[in-house]
Amino acid sequence: MKILTSLSIFFLIILLIMPLFSQRETPPEGSQPKDFVLPAVKNFSLDNGFQASLVNYGELPKAVVRIMISAGNINESKENVWLADITMDLLKEGTSSLNAGEIARKAAGMGGTVNTAVGLDQSWIGGEVLSEFTPDLISLLAEILLSPGFPEKEFERLKKDYLRNLNIQKSRPQSLAQEKFLGVLYGDHPYGRIFPSESMISGYTLPQVKNFYEINFGALRAHIYVVGKFNAEKVEKSIRTSFASWKTGEETYVNIPQPQSKRKIYLVKRPDAPQSTIYLGLPVIDPTQEDYFPMLVTNTLLGGYFSSRITSNIREDKGYTYSPRSSITNHFRDAYWVQTADVSTDVTGAAIKEIFYEIDRLQNEAPTQDELEGVQNYMAGVFVLRNSSRTGIVGQLVFMNLHGLNNYLNNYVKNIYEVTPEDVQEMAQKYLKDDEMTIVIVGDQEKVRGQVERFAEIMK
Amino acid sequence: MKRNFQFLNTLDQEPEEQQIVGIQLNNGLQVVMLKNQRTPIVAVDLWYKVGSKDEQPGKSGFAHLFEHMMFEGSQNVGKAEHMKLINDVGGMVNGSTTQDRTNYWEIVPANQLELALWLEADRMQSLHVTRENFDNQRATVKEERRLRIDNQPYMRVLYELKDEIAYSNFAYKHSVIGSMEDLDRATLQDVRDFHDLYYRPNNAVLTLVGDFQMCHAAELIQKYFSPIPAGQSIPPVNLTEPPGKQEIRFNYEDQFAPFPAISVAFKIPERTHPDYYALEILEKILFDGESSRFYSRLVEEDQVALHVFGGQDGKFGPGLFFIFAQLHPQKHFSDLENTILQEFEKIGQDAISKQELVKAQNKIRHDFISQQESVRSLADLLCFYTTLSGNPEQLYREMSRFEKVTVDDLQRVARKYFSATNRSIIEIYPRKES
Numbered sequence: 001m002k003i004l005t006s007l008s009i010f011f012l013i014i015l016l017i018m019p020l021f022s023q024r025e026t027p028p029e030g031s032q033p034k035d036f037v038l039p040a041v042k043n044f045s046l047d048n049g050f051q052a053s054l055v056n057y058g059e060l061p062k063a064v065v066r067i068m069i070s071a072g073n074i075n076e077s078k079e080n081v082w083l084a085d086i087t088m089d090l091l092k093e094g095t096s097s098l099n100a101g102e103i104a105r106k107a108a109g110m111g112g113t114v115n116t117a118v119g120l121d122q123s124w125i126g127g128e129v130l131s132e133f134t135p136d137l138i139s140l141l142a143e144i145l146l147s148p149g150f151p152e153k154e155f156e157r158l159k160k161d162y163l164r165n166l167n168i169q170k171s172r173p174q175s176l177a178q179e180k181f182l183g184v185l186y187g188d189h190p191y192g193r194i195f196p197s198e199s200m201i202s203g204y205t206l207p208q209v210k211n212f213y214e215i216n217f218g219a220l221r222a223h224i225y226v227v228g229k230f231n232a233e234k235v236e237k238s239i240r241t242s243f244a245s246w247k248t249g250e251e252t253y254v255n256i257p258q259p260q261s262k263r264k265i266y267l268v269k270r271p272d273a274p275q276s277t278i279y280l281g282l283p284v285i286d287p288t289q290e291d292y293f294p295m296l297v298t299n300t301l302l303g304g305y306f307s308s309r310i311t312s313n314i315r316e317d318k319g320y321t322y323s324p325r326s327s328i329t330n331h332f333r334d335a336y337w338v339q340t341a342d343v344s345t346d347v348t349g350a351a352i353k354e355i356f357y358e359i360d361r362l363q364n365e366a367p368t369q370d371e372l373e374g375v376q377n378y379m380a381g382v383f384v385l386r387n388s389s390r391t392g393i394v395g396q397l398v399f400m401n402l403h404g405l406n407n408y409l410n411n412y413v414k415n416i417y418e419v420t421p422e423d424v425q426e427m428a429q430k431y432l433k434d435d436e437m438t439i440v441i442v443g444d445q446e447k448v449r450g451q452v453e454r455f456a457e458i459m460k
Numbered sequence: 461m462k463r464n465f466q467f468l469n470t471l472d473q474e475p476e477e478q479q480i481v482g483i484q485l486n487n488g489l490q491v492v493m494l495k496n497q498r499t500p501i502v503a504v505d506l507w508y509k510v511g512s513k514d515e516q517p518g519k520s521g522f523a524h525l526f527e528h529m530m531f532e533g534s535q536n537v538g539k540a541e542h543m544k545l546i547n548d549v550g551g552m553v554n555g556s557t558t559q560d561r562t563n564y565w566e567i568v569p570a571n572q573l574e575l576a577l578w579l580e581a582d583r584m585q586s587l588h589v590t591r592e593n594f595d596n597q598r599a600t601v602k603e604e605r606r607l608r609i610d611n612q613p614y615m616r617v618l619y620e621l622k623d624e625i626a627y628s629n630f631a632y633k634h635s636v637i638g639s640m641e642d643l644d645r646a647t648l649q650d651v652r653d654f655h656d657l658y659y660r661p662n663n664a665v666l667t668l669v670g671d672f673q674m675c676h677a678a679e680l681i682q683k684y685f686s687p688i689p690a691g692q693s694i695p696p697v698n699l700t701e702p703p704g705k706q707e708i709r710f711n712y713e714d715q716f717a718p719f720p721a722i723s724v725a726f727k728i729p730e731r732t733h734p735d736y737y738a739l740e741i742l743e744k745i746l747f748d749g750e751s752s753r754f755y756s757r758l759v760e761e762d763q764v765a766l767h768v769f770g771g772q773d774g775k776f777g778p779g780l781f782f783i784f785a786q787l788h789p790q791k792h793f794s795d796l797e798n799t800i801l802q803e804f805e806k807i808g809q810d811a812i813s814k815q816e817l818v819k820a821q822n823k824i825r826h827d828f829i830s831q832q833e834s835v836r837s838l839a840d841l842l843c844f845y846t847t848l849s850g851n852p853e854q855l856y857r858e859m860s861r862f863e864k865v866t867v868d869d870l871q872r873v874a875r876k877y878f879s880a881t882n883r884s885i886i887e888i889y890p891r892k893e894s
Binding site for chain 1: 498537539545551552553575578596603610717738756760763802
């Protein structure tokens, strides 16, 4: 079945008239904004359930090919953390007829590389090549996915590489903070365990990897995205020829978590650390909920961009930190909000106080229309920038398909502009509850403890 | 025959899309424009030809600290207002400092080009800084240093020690972020002097790439930038490096490193040297991807390293070609070091296959096209070539220079630079538990 979708958005910019001091020049006003038109998407599927989306975009002679698989860390058991990652990586290490070197050389000969990534809900394999090689890359990716070689020697090497990776991650304060934060929120759910133990990695066997592949990889869980300049006819033919024989496989596994958060502090030891890495947050609503857009705007205004309130306060006003940021991370039917900051050890308590001050201020008083409009303009503008690259377009389509959002791209700008100052205040009250904030601090415990014990109970 | 690029005084008629056009104002500001209407956005990129190489001993980190000050207010723009004005029209903005240059960029919706130009001109014209803002940004930069270097594994070596050990000349020997002591020493008067000397139109290149009319843009640039007076000529910085006489070695204990590691750096010439092209291809052959020589040998075959990366470090002046590798826990440090040095020797002696060369050239072509994807990186490339050679059209000639490199060139260049007397080695060890 072929469906041709054309998406068109009127890109709305509210003209900026900002009153400044009278003796100063005022910034020039913009002229009439132009329409932003999203490129057309051609969708089709194969009989085995394999789905495809092709987008002809841009002028440079290149194309991105990405095959999303609805499997990831969510499919791992408690004893099998990172098994998804190792499985995906091992696919690149050899097929029934090509070894790792041959795969890498083939891709390099097309001017690209084969990359993989594993996420919580989804994983992907793909690459970016010069246009004329797009059909060849598709058939190479199909060979990798459909006829894996699972070479023993490379498996053993990969395990060592994962041990290294684990050690490097655990030597970074940001990873330690994230590990603790997600562990507190999600407990035993796969979203709550981001690191395996060393013995877990050492103990993995090839049959475990093959079993993970057999259960989780199949046409029904796969969706190919091709974005860029390419010969559409040849690309479609390559997709049909390469993937028609893939087994249908299992339906996507669904396991929606029930995250918990209470106002507690968790200190993670990092002796002599010059900074404290702070994670402060709680579960919030996912993109399918009615409040999603107001919440997105609320996050941006509070801590989500450079001119946000928390950044203005703890960076521009106080100089406590270089890169504070709040964000919403979405999973399938789940999400959490978190404010992060790396602050000097001696101002850890002061920084947390200011973060709560800004949350409370937003709960107590709606922002002005002017402040909100600035945030809305920023979000609408970044939306256009995000959609002006091949990988950006792939990302947007994947996001919509994961969350089942049909009119997301069409209505994004409109939905952002419909949010009112009162909505923002309401979102802060409804979802950013002070007494439910989990606070994680990675740093020099001895110097931090006394500064933060007034905010909440410090957990063992 | 090589054609010099002509900077015009004015634009009489609208040029074609994809044509690089340059104008030079009376105050010396060079402007380079390229029209590309695929998305209704414009990138504005302003490079000042000043970086950490221009700093004096005792003032390390100042060029970067100054970059922060450029967001703290100017004659008509309040503290942090520059960011806010751009964000509020849906644009993005940032700045960055390297050893060689400092840049400021905006990406704005096509209808907001004038705002970006007005803002950049305002802070080139005059800074309005206070003691309070200066202290605040100094604190922020110190946090940046802690975040990027002091609280991370291996970063002290990669960001700083590698250069400190390899270079003799202060210009490149010290880091962009600078030391905490030097940051403390900086004064408000330093900020004013720095702006007066370096932040002048005759020391800057402005590029515009995206969806705009060039004649209109040229008028706006004249309107906002031509009233800014030219400054004095900039004192040249001595970047010369004496040739290495013997191998340099250094041991470093890293507080947060989980594994021992090694850094080896060879001195190479400046970016405009003809050997640059062969060195770039050697970088691809040695380091790019899992089919590269170092990955195959160190990680896959001999399994002496857990991880490896390297290449040219991208300076304008005398640079470094370096490798960084983490030791496999079951191997000795000497196994790793010997294998690395053998591979560097081997590439100068054994034949490099034609296929290896072509693969590297394809990869460079791919990367080169990728760099031209976004309006911002294209604007940055135009600034780069204009700053480097005065000719933005070098962008279009660059690929043919890579294609002319032969296998013999690669071996000659490898033998010339990958020698024992030309290298410095840092051994990195995790801190012993007390």
